[in-house]
Amino acid sequence: MISHDTIVALATPSGAGAIAVIRISGKEALTLAASVFQSVSGKDLTKQRTHTLHLGHIVDGDKVLDQVLVSLFKGTNSYTGENTVEISCHGSTFIQQQIIQLLLRKGARMANAGxxxxxxxLNGKMDLSQAEAVADLIASDNEASHQIAMQQMRGGFSNEIAKLREELLNFASLIELELDFAEEDVEFADRTQFYELLNRIEFVLKRLIDSFAVGNVIKNGIPVAIVGEPNVGKSTLLNSLLNEERAIVSDIAGTTRDTIEDELVINGIGFRFIDTAGIRDTADYVESIGIKKTFEKMEQAQVVVYLVDSSSITGNLKAVQVEIEKIKNQFPLKPLLVIGNKADKISEADKAVIETEIPGILLISAKENRGVETLKEQLLSFVNTGALRNNETIVTNTRHYDSLLKALEEIQKxxxxxxxxLSSDLMAIxxxxxxxxxxxxxxxxxxxxLLGNIFANFCIGK
Structure with missing residues (x-):
């Protein structure tokens, strides 16, 4: 797994831009970079101090490829823990490829993903959970996922695990020592202290395991299915939430024939809204496929928003109540938000009746953007953001979650x-x-x- 050859890759996104960064790492990185670099002041790149910048040109024989800025990071003072050079060149894709191909001809090889x-x-600059947090940081697209990734990359999670492991290891050493003196029938490990430690470890493990429910939705976004009969304003609501014309809106029932998805960040938390086809009996084959998909999306969603037309509720109250109960019974574990749309078309008296007969209903007007902010607040209430506010460790990685569950099982044993x-030898196992x-x-x-599976998901150049 450990490779000492010199690798090169584009560290910035592919494509044209103002600046591109080409990263070189390995034992010969400085020598290789020096062989293609001419400093404007005549400096020898190999003799310069770490963490310094140098202006010059990348040259291929007598041919000048570009004027660049070279950054040096020597030995253990670099990101990789080995000699690293970063070449900041102009962002032309032609220039990028010319420089990379030149470095490949000089003896470097293309870096693998991650x-x-x-x-x-491998060089001890970070542990594995921190390395995985680098990928999460790159992929973060909202404030909450960014905050969690930063905390883990800075060692918040791994420090907590390392402390527990060290304390358990100390007691394990005493238990193992007892096995060496089994004939003497002595106890080196204080059983009372050991029991207290196990209780503390169990408490921390359960807290971390429970945090995964929050961490997983923050990392991947919270899917919200918007469902209801045709022409109640589902697409209008989606457009209002996103503040753009994302879905086609018309007065013709059944306009939405397929699910439409888009994401919105509310107070740093990502929500993935799914506008579904209207639920009704239909002979239209294409529309019926869309309705089937609606139920599939409701199954996948973590929150269901049931939208009804406020102007039709009072004359159809019993049917609406039956439909709400049907959804609750079908998805008992999912939070259900009942929304009465088109509230601008009903009287204050009707509003009072509706709110009395359907407790918890939120009356809005998606077309006029009234009540939409309250809807966002209610969606946020389904997310436990307390751990985020308190800067607690939150688990977002499925691999970590699985290992924590297995560790808890062994601790309970x-x-x-x-x-x-139980005898010390059996507990030691x-x-x-x-x-x-x-x-x-x-x-x-x-x-x-394991390492291959983890780092294969990284982008090239990181």
């Missing part, structure tokens, strides 16, 4: 063994297994297949 961060992990006066799962998270226990 190889710079992989080298950083040790707790049972301690209560049952469960302790070692718990330590193994802790180590899996931070990368103290790993293998080439």
């Amino acid at each position: 190889e710079f961060t992989l080298r950083s992990f 040790v707790q049972w063994g301690l209560q049952s006066n 469960d302790i070692r297994q718990a330590l193994f799962y802790f180590g899996e998270i931070t990368g103290q226990v790993t293998n080439d297949e």
Whole structure:
């Protein structure tokens, strides 16, 4: 897995731009860069200090390819923990390719996906959970996911795990020591302190495991299905939420034949709104396919918004109540928001009746953008943002979640063994297994297949 050859890749997004950055890393990175760089002041690049910038030209023999700015990062002072050079050139795709091809001819090879961060992990610059947070940071598209990724990249999560692992390891050492003196029948590990430690570890693990429910929706966005009969204003509501004409709106019932999805960030939390086809009995084959998809999207959504036409509720109250109960019974674990649209067309007296007969209904006018902000506030109320506000550790990675569950299972086995006066040798097995799962998270226990799977999801150049 550890490779000492020199790698090169474009570190900025592909395509034309004002500036592009080409990154080189490896034992020969400085020598290789110096072989194609001519400083405007005649400096020898290999003799310059780390963390310095140098203006000059990239040359291929007598041919000048571009005027560039070269950044030097030597040895362990770099991102990868080895000699690294970054060439800031003009953003022409032609110039980018010319420089990269020149470096390849000089002996570098193209970096694999995530190889710079992989080298950083292998060289001890960061642990595995921090390395994975780099990918999450790059992919973050809202304030909340950015905040979580930054906290994990700075070691918030791994520090918490490392502390628990160290304390457990200390007691594991004492338990193992007892095995060496089994014939003496002595106890080196204080059972009372050990039991307190196990309880504390169990508490922390359960908190981290519970945080995954919040972390997962923050990372991937919260899917919200907007459902209702045709022509109640589902597409108008979607357009109002997004503040753009995303969906086609008309007075013809059944205009939306397929689901339309778009994302909106509300107070740093990502929501993925799904405008579905209207639910009704229809002989139209194409429309019936759209209605089938509506129920599929409701199944996948975490929140269901049921939209009704306020102007038709009073004359059809019983049917609306039956439909609301039907959705609640079909999706009992999903939050349901009942929205009465077109509230601008009804009287204050009708509003009072509707709000009395359908508790919790929110009356809005999507067309006039009235009540939409209140709807956003209600959607936010379904997300536990307390952990974010308190800067608590939140788990967003499925691999971490799985390892935490397995570690908790082993800890609970040790707790049972301690209560049952199980022999030290049997408890030691469960302790070692718990330590193994802790180590899996931070990368103290790993293998080439795991690393390959993780870093394959990175972009080239990172």
